[in-house]
Amino acid sequence: MSSPSPHSPESVRQPVDVDRLRQAVATALPLFDSVEVVESTGSTNADLMARAAAGEQRSAVLVAEAQQAGRGRHARNWVSPPRAQISLSMLVHPREIDPAALGWLPLLTGIAAVDALRGVAGVDAKLKWPNDVLIGARKVAGILAEVAVSGPSPAVVIGVGVNVSLSEAELPVPHAISLALAEARTLDRTDLILGLLTEFDRRFTAWRAADWDVADLAAAYRPRCATLGARVRAELPGGEVLTGIATDIDAHGRIVIDSRAISAGDVTHLRAEY
Numbered sequence: 722m723s724s725p726s727p728h729s730p731e732s733v734r735q736p737v738d739v740d741r742l743r744q745a746v747a748t749a750l751p752l753f754d755s756v757e758v759v760e761s762t763g764s765t766n767a768d769l770m771a772r773a774a775a776g777e778q779r780s781a782v783l784v785a786e787a788q789q790a791g792r793g794r795h796a797r798n799w800v801s802p803p804r805a806q807i808s809l810s811m812l813v814h815p816r817e818i819d820p821a822a823l824g825w826l827p828l829l830t831g832i833a834a835v836d837a838l839r840g841v842a843g844v845d846a847k848l849k850w851p852n853d854v855l856i857g858a859r860k861v862a863g864i865l866a867e868v869a870v871s872g873p874s875p876a877v878v879i880g881v882g883v884n885v886s887l888s889e890a891e892l893p894v895p896h897a898i899s900l901a902l903a904e905a906r907t908l909d910r911t912d913l914i915l916g917l918l919t920e921f922d923r924r925f926t927a928w929r930a931a932d933w934d935v936a937d938l939a940a941a942y943r944p945r946c947a948t949l950g951a952r953v954r955a956e957l958p959g960g961e962v963l964t965g966i967a968t969d970i971d972a973h974g975r976i977v978i979d980s981r982a983i984s985a986g987d988v989t990h991l992r993a994e995y
Contacts, residue, residue: 733885733886733901733908734803734804734805734886735804735909735910736758736786736804737758737784737786737804737910737911737914738911739756739757739758739784741911741915742756742758742782742784742911742914742915742918743756745915745918745919746782746918749919750918750919750922751922751926752780752813752921752922752925752926753780753781753782753811753918753922754779754780754781755779755780755781755782756781756782756783756784757781757782757783757784758784758785758786759783759784759785759786760785760786760787761785761786761787761788761789761803762783762785762787762788762789763788763789764788764789764880765783765784765785765788765808765809765810765880766810766865766867766878766880768783768810769781769783769810769811769812769869769878770867770869770878772812773812773869773870773876773878774869774870777812777876778814779812780811780812780813780814781811781812782809782810782811782812782918783809783810783812784807784808784809784914785808785809786803786804786808787802787803787804787808788806788808788882802887802891804886804910805884805885805886805887805891805899806882806883806884806885806886806887807862807881807882807883807885807910807913807914807917808880808882809880809881809914809917810878810879810880810881811878811879811880811881811918811921812869812876812877812878813826813876813877813879813925814874814875814876814877815875815877815925815929815933816873816874816875817873817874817933818875818933819933820871820875821973822933822935822973823866823868823875823877824973824974824975824984825928825935825938825973825974826866826877826879827851827852827864827865827866827879828848828850828851828938828942828970828974829921829924829925829928829938830864830866830879830881830921831848831852831854831864831942831945832848832920832924832938832941832942832945833917833920833921833923833924834846834854834862834864834881834883834917834920835847835848835854835945836916836920836945837913837916837917837919837920838854838861838862838883838900838905838913838916840916840920841907841912841913841915841916842900842903842905842906842907842908842913843905843906843907844856844861844900844903844905845857846861846862847945847946847947848942848945848946848947848948849946849947849948849988849990850946850948850949850967850970850976850988851974851976851985851988852864852865852866854883855947856898856903857898858896858990859896859897859898860884860894860896860897860898861883861884861897861898861899861900861903862881862882862883862884863881863882864879864880864881865879865880866878866879866880867879867880881917883900883913883917884897884898884899884900885899885900885901885908885910885913886899886900886901886908887899887901887902888901888902889902900913924938924941935972935974939970939972942970943969943970946970947990948967948976948988948990949967949968949969949970950966950967950968951966951967951990951991952964952965952966952967952990952991953965953966953967953978953988953989953990953991954988954989954991955976955978955983955986955987955988955989956986956987956989957983957985957986958985958986963978963981963983963986964978964991965978965979965981966978966979967988968980976988
């Protein structure tokens with residue numbers, strides 16, 4: 722019986738090493754109090770949202786080997802094949818933060834995801850405002866942040882999904898891509914998760930130490946964002962469509978298209994016209 726190819730699903734779809742994650746949380750990731758890996762769940766975001774609503778005060782990480790009812794923006798659903806993706810959520814408590822600054826949490830997570838994928842996987846990852854990570858023009862990861870508890874001590878859950886070993890036939894949509902298809906230098910999900918948590922811990926801790934000032938985050942976000950400088954089409958809540966050049970990210974994390982700042986909408990990068 723022949724052994725599987727080093728890039729076959731049997732070789733790369735190995736379980737996440739929970740012991741390594743727990744050791745890292747205990748010794749190198751002071752932001753987090755716990756990390757848990759489950760074989761399957763409906764949605765890691767929904768699980769941590771429920772814990773936060775029940776009064777959980779610790780910062781936690783939940784990873785699922787398979788997700789049966791994952792949710793994106795606008796309640797879009799998808800099902801991840803077992804061990805082919807990273808499906809994780811983080812519960813954090815940004816105490817004494819201005820509620821207007823909470824919109825920067827998914828953007829901070831995007832910065833962390835890009836830096837982790839560049840550093841660990843060796844791919845040229847970039848951001849598409851507000852919550853996608855791209856390789857080229859194709860989506861490799863998505864981010865969803867939800868406020869579980871509001872007030873002076875809010876609880877926020879941030880979910881991250883990364884396509885790791887999906888084949889072309891397994892991709893949810895044609896404009897998606899996986900790290901395998903991008904020929905990443907590693908598909909080890911434990912290494913990738915550790916890279917993401919390390920970058921998030923570093924960015925979040927620095928932001929908290931700066932009393933939630935967004936200047937450094939904005940400076941880090943801009944050069945990583947492929948949306949800036951692009952001609953885009955934004956479908957806004959209520960059905961309005963806005964087309965123009967994305968020129969900046971403002972102090973609230975909103976994208977500025979021409980001279981108008983928007984906080985929510987589906988943004989499509991348009992091809993340049995010659």
